[in-house]
Amino acid sequence: MLEIKNLHARVAEDGTEIIRGLNLTVNKGEVAAIMGPNGSGKSTLSYVLTGRDDYVVTEGDILYNGESILEMDTAERAAAGLFLAFQYPVEIPGVATMQFLKVAMNEQRKLRGEDELTTPEFIRLVREAAGDLKIDMDMLKRPLNVGFSGGEKKRAEILQMALLQPKLCVLDETDSGLDIDALKIVSDGVNALRSPDRAIVVITHYQRLLQHIVPDSVHVLYRGQVIRSGDKDLALELENNGYANIIKNAA
Amino acid sequence: MNMQSMRPITAAEQALVDNFVDRLGSLPGDGAITALRDGFIDDIKQNGLPTRRVEAWHYTDLRNLLKKVPDGGGQADVSAVSPLVPGSDIVSVIDGRALNSDAPEGVSLGYYRDALSEGIAAQRMVLQNADDLIGRLNGAFANDGISLDVEDEVALSDPMEIQVIQGGGQSHSRFPVVIGKGVSGTFIERHISQGDESTLASTITDLHVGDDAHVVWVISQERGLSDTHFGQINIQLGANAKLTLFVANAGGKLVRQEMHINAGGENSELVLRGVNLLGGDSHTDVTMTLDHLVPNCVSTETFRNVVFDRAHGVFQGQIRVAQVAQKTDAKMACNTLLLSDHCDFSSKPELEIFADDVQCGHGATVTDIDENHLFYMKARGIRERKARAMLVKAFIAEIVEELDNEALIEALENRFENWLDAHG
Numbered sequence A: 001m002l003e004i005k006n007l008h009a010r011v012a013e014d015g016t017e018i019i020r021g022l023n024l025t026v027n028k029g030e031v032a033a034i035m036g037p038n039g040s041g042k043s044t045l046s047y048v049l050t051g052r053d054d055y056v057v058t059e060g061d062i063l064y065n066g067e068s069i070l071e072m073d074t075a076e077r078a079a080a081g082l083f084l085a086f087q088y089p090v091e092i093p094g095v096a097t098m099q100f101l102k103v104a105m106n107e108q109r110k111l112r113g114e115d116e117l118t119t120p121e122f123i124r125l126v127r128e129a130a131g132d133l134k135i136d137m138d139m140l141k142r143p144l145n146v147g148f149s150g151g152e153k154k155r156a157e158i159l160q161m162a163l164l165q166p167k168l169c170v171l172d173e174t175d176s177g178l179d180i181d182a183l184k185i186v187s188d189g190v191n192a193l194r195s196p197d198r199a200i201v202v203i204t205h206y207q208r209l210l211q212h213i214v215p216d217s218v219h220v221l222y223r224g225q226v227i228r229s230g231d232k233d234l235a236l237e238l239e240n241n242g243y244a245n246i247i248k249n250a251a
Numbered sequence B: 001m002n003m004q005s006m007r008p009i010t011a012a013e014q015a016l017v018d019n020f021v022d023r024l025g026s027l028p029g030d031g032a033i034t035a036l037r038d039g040f041i042d043d044i045k046q047n048g049l050p051t052r053r054v055e056a057w058h059y060t061d062l063r064n065l066l067k068k069v070p071d072g073g074g075q076a077d078v079s080a081v082s083p084l085v086p087g088s089d090i091v092s093v094i095d096g097r098a099l100n101s102d103a104p105e106g107v108s109l110g111y112y113r114d115a116l117s118e119g120i121a122a123q124r125m126v127l128q129n130a131d132d133l134i135g136r137l138n139g140a141f142a143n144d145g146i147s148l149d150v151e152d153e154v155a156l157s158d159p160m161e162i163q164v165i166q167g168g169g170q171s172h173s174r175f176p177v178v179i180g181k182g183v184s185g186t187f188i189e190r191h192i193s194q195g196d197e198s199t200l201a202s203t204i205t206d207l208h209v210g211d212d213a214h215v216v217w218v219i220s221q222e223r224g225l226s227d228t229h230f231g232q233i234n235i236q237l238g239a240n241a242k243l244t245l246f247v248a249n250a251g252g253k254l255v256r257q258e259m260h261i262n263a264g265g266e267n268s269e270l271v272l273r274g275v276n277l278l279g280g281d282s283h284t285d286v287t288m289t290l291d292h293l294v295p296n297c298v299s300t301e302t303f304r305n306v307v308f309d310r311a312h313g314v315f316q317g318q319i320r321v322a323q324v325a326q327k328t329d330a331k332m333a334c335n336t337l338l339l340s341d342h343c344d345f346s347s348k349p350e351l352e353i354f355a356d357d358v359q360c361g362h363g364a365t366v367t368d369i370d371e372n373h374l375f376y377m378k379a380r381g382i383r384e385r386k387a388r389a390m391l392v393k394a395f396i397a398e399i400v401e402e403l404d405n406e407a408l409i410e411a412l413e414n415r416f417e418n419w420l421d422a423h424g
């Protein structure tokens, strides 16, 4: 489903290379975890995947269902089924969350040539998804993410994911800022989306999340490259021993 | 002779003077009023239109900006339009002539032409300051308008809409409005042009808000791409009165809207809000003077400006707090989104404070659309154009939604949305 081949990407403004020859394949139905020290390029990779124009790809390719997406803009990639749950969700004053959700769902449907949702259909879908994630409907009347607590923001990201039903989900540190109960609720939300025709990439620092969302593969990112891949036991090994050994062996 | 009079007269200045001579015989008024008219046109002739050297007009150099003056009244087929807020009571001035209309219970209407003919309009024809071009222009040319008197304690259930509609040429009208004690009501002043002819209009509203009255006054600028409008509203605010003044500028080629407010009764509250949506080659100037003359008054002024294309915008806000006006609380903010490299917005806040126990402040920001907001929205599949439009709406929505009237909010939001759809 996702093939990243020898990807190099730089910061557009100053040319600093952040992603330095990264290779990664994630298949349909797979849950892949990406771990790695702070500053190794995990969030940058998620931005490059979504086509943020602060970064330029200088070499390599990103294939989604076998086709390069490098020429597609951010909105087109989203409509094609790519979703990023942000490490730091953005607050947008003046745009009510409900209105934002409705526009996003309908814009994606339009880009795919589908009919727009009616208001009752839309409300029903939101009620259901919000109920599963224990999100209060009143919160959704407020401007998007404005004044939401850290945990509420992360839940709102998963709510959007549940509503947009993407095909490739990238979750950037969705576990940070969540209390123990919320971690369980959010993980259940993610697990509910696991399906044979969907792939999920979970970026995290902690084994704890991976006990709830058990990954099929684990990849270690360091200085813009995947330096080691393995199964879920690799996450346990990292939890116990840290990154030092793996980095030394890769060098 | 001052220096200015030595400049060559411009085509626009000459046209105004010629026009005045042509109309002289048909302008209503007794001897005193005729003398006032003559004096005003003489001032214009002597001093010319204001240039950037006149401080109050520094950002609106009329001598350069006003290139042409259309003559005569309009000939186009012009008619009243449906109200901004459904169910409003409408009074209208069409091509400079006030129409006969019904007034709701508790409101009496009069024609300003009668006040002129009877000579009682002379007391109104005072200038706001030494450089009051709008006062002079309107004073010289005004031939009609509508006066509104609202009896004490009347609660108007529907808004009253004053339509100033024009199909071409010039129109100059005046609106003396006296709102009684304890009245509550919403008033909407709309400036509309019809047809393709260019127009020039001046309007002056004299608004007296009685003690304890609660009034919402909206000025909606809806003129076209080749229209000039000089508007002025002069306000007296009574004790314990609350006035929400909302300026909605989304139209016109050359617009100056002045507001001169006297907070003369204790414990009054002024809520001034404005949205300026500016596009094309337009020039829009909003100029306010606010005098806090007595203690314990509150005023807040917030403007949100969105500027496209090659448009120019101006906000001048001057707050003067007299020495006796202790405990005045005045806050002014002017926030601008500049959406092209060729547009600009000049903001000039001025506080003159002679009292020592007051809270006064002002702030101005100029920004572009936030790239982080834009990226987040695009990452959810919302296309750039749509995302930008949503963010612009969000920027102005905050102050529109502050209004305490659902129907009015909806009407203004629709109007802004239509404008943005055509310009965004």
Ligand SMILES: Nc1ncnc2c1ncn2[C@@H]1O[C@H](COP(=O)(O)OP(=O)(O)OP(=O)(O)O)[C@@H](O)[C@H]1O
Pocket: A011, A016, A018, A036, A037, A038, A039, A040, A041, A042, A043, A044, A045, A054, A087
């Ligand atoms: N726009 C940018 N301009 C300059 N430097 C950048 C930019 N974006 C990322 N970087 C740098 O690239 C490196 C990788 O950052 P990134 O946010 O991708 O790390 P991360 O792996 O997500 O870290 P963390 O675990 O702390 O979230 C960092 O050194 C960061 O400072």
Ligand SMILES: [Mg+2]
Pocket: A042, A043, A044, A087, A172
């Ligand atoms: Mg990160």
